[in-house]
Amino acid sequence: MTTKTHQEKKPYRGVSLYCYAEELGFTMTMEDCFADMYDMGATGLEILANGHIENYPNPTDEWLENWFSLLKKYEIEPVEYGHWVDSRLVPGQQLSTKDSYDMLVKDIKLASKLGFSVMRTKLGVVDEILTPVPNWQEFIEMALPVAEEYNVKMCPELHQPTPLKSAMVDEYVEFIERTGTKHFGLNIDFGVFQSPEGRLQIPGVDNPPSAPEDMIALLPYTYACHAKFTHMTEDFIDPTHPYDEIIKILIQEKWDGCLLSEYEGGNRSVPGYTSDQLRKQHVMMRRLLGEI
Amino acid sequence: MLEQSIIQLRGFRNIHDGGKITGFQIPVRLNYYRGIWLSQLRPAQVTVDGHTYTENEICWNIGGNIYTQQELCHRSDVHWNNLDVATLIINKDGGLIPGLHEVEVYYQFSASYLPPRIDLNFFSRPDSRKMVLVR
Numbered sequence A: 001m002t003t004k005t006h007q008e009k010k011p012y013r014g015v016s017l018y019c020y021a022e023e024l025g026f027t028m029t030m031e032d033c034f035a036d037m038y039d040m041g042a043t044g045l046e047i048l049a050n051g052h053i054e055n056y057p058n059p060t061d062e063w064l065e066n067w068f069s070l071l072k073k074y075e076i077e078p079v080e081y082g083h084w085v086d087s088r089l090v091p092g093q094q095l096s097t098k099d100s101y102d103m104l105v106k107d108i109k110l111a112s113k114l115g116f117s118v119m120r121t122k123l124g125v126v127d128e129i130l131t132p133v134p135n136w137q138e139f140i141e142m143a144l145p146v147a148e149e150y151n152v153k154m155c156p157e158l159h160q161p162t163p164l165k166s167a168m169v170d171e172y173v174e175f176i177e178r179t180g181t182k183h184f185g186l187n188i189d190f191g192v193f194q195s196p197e198g199r200l201q202i203p204g205v206d207n208p209p210s211a212p213e214d215m216i217a218l219l220p221y222t223y224a225c226h227a228k229f230t231h232m233t234e235d236f237i238d239p240t241h242p243y244d245e246i247i248k249i250l251i252q253e254k255w256d257g258c259l260l261s262e263y264e265g266g267n268r269s270v271p272g273y274t275s276d277q278l279r280k281q282h283v284m285m286r287r288l289l290g291e292i
Numbered sequence B: 001m002l003e004q005s006i007i008q009l010r011g012f013r014n015i016h017d018g019g020k021i022t023g024f025q026i027p028v029r030l031n032y033y034r035g036i037w038l039s040q041l042r043p044a045q046v047t048v049d050g051h052t053y054t055e056n057e058i059c060w061n062i063g064g065n066i067y068t069q070q071e072l073c074h075r076s077d078v079h080w081n082n083l084d085v086a087t088l089i090i091n092k093d094g095g096l097i098p099g100l101h102e103v104e105v106y107y108q109f110s111a112s113y114l115p116p117r118i119d120l121n122f123f124s125r126p127d128s129r130k131m132v133l134v135r
Helices: A028-041 A062-071 A095-114 A134-150 A168-179 A212-221 A243-252 A273-288
Strands: A012-018 A044-046 A079-083 A118-122 A153-155 A184-189 A222-229 A259-265 B013-017 B020-028 B045-048 B051-052 B058-062 B065-068 B086-091 B100-104 B126-133
Touching: A012 A028, A012 A079, A012 A273, A028 A273, A044 A259, A079 A095, A079 A259, A095 A118, A095 B086, A118 A168, A118 A222, A134 A153, A134 A168, A134 B065, A153 A222, A168 A212, A212 A222, A222 A273, A259 A273, B020 B100, B020 B126, B045 B086, B058 B100, B086 B126
Parallel strands: A012 A044, A012 A259, A044 A079, A079 A118, A118 A153, A184 A222, A222 A259
Antiparallel strands: B013 B020, B020 B086, B045 B051, B045 B100, B058 B065, B058 B086, B100 B126
């Protein structure tokens, strides 16, 4: 689906269904979430595969038919498919390179079948600062031809406490440059820019905010972003994430990917609370994107 | 639709096999925003009215199939979706008497993208609920 905003080489708006984690299945259906998105004109969608796909990893034909019919009805584009390489799948072992590859391939095929073009590839980690498993380059590289065949991009998420300027991010960029791949990239979670008072407190780990301009060098490899927020005020301000600067840079750099809202604040199990917070964030984003 | 508490009410009853009651069952949800493979799940502990059941006194019914607790770590091929309710089956001749019961359930599961220190305990939490059993 090509929308006007795509043609203008500007970011466009979407929602991760992660936002609704404490309502979807409790007080809301997936269709309710899509109806919310339609109200907001949020056309890009992220799902979490092993949560939102009934009978994952083998959805029924009936489920698939309903999926495509809902996307059409609410004018939604499947953007990002959240999935995991569960390195501690079996207790006491680290998942082998071959088994990690098999897990990736299964998700690449399903993501493509559902119409997704980007995958949020969550890797297993080995320490407090979220260093990925030592064999990540091996199984990702093995999976690159499959990702190319199915036309999807695998993207680890850059999330606090990992700063954008760090050895880990450098390693991802070196991998992309070494392989020359267009099928592995990055998802920047805007929580990396969150001001000190709202940040994760991790014993023994510094967790300083990154600067929005640190994104610039990474944007050529960035295929989706998580528009993280934890609270929107009544006057449509996010007090802890510098959205003015973030979106200004994205526009200036002509980045045209999807901003997928991720609400991670309080009251998520209160019916309607998340929807209200999302609407406020999307008023802010519309303003900053020059839509209103 | 799911209830917010991990222990779900619908499905709480004795297990009737012919004329006999062989145990009771407690439906539970996964306290997580995504599903897991069964090998990521750790054995559950159930306490009813102060009596604790563990290990082979409990089986899991997930997606209509029954798994022993010892079997879980070998079933990396079976997925439990977080929007689906699983049922704990507790073997107990005669089951529970009709009436009010104080039910506690605790199980953990692994999340590989979290630091190993908090792998099992970041999302997992014990739950307790006063539950009425009718039959």
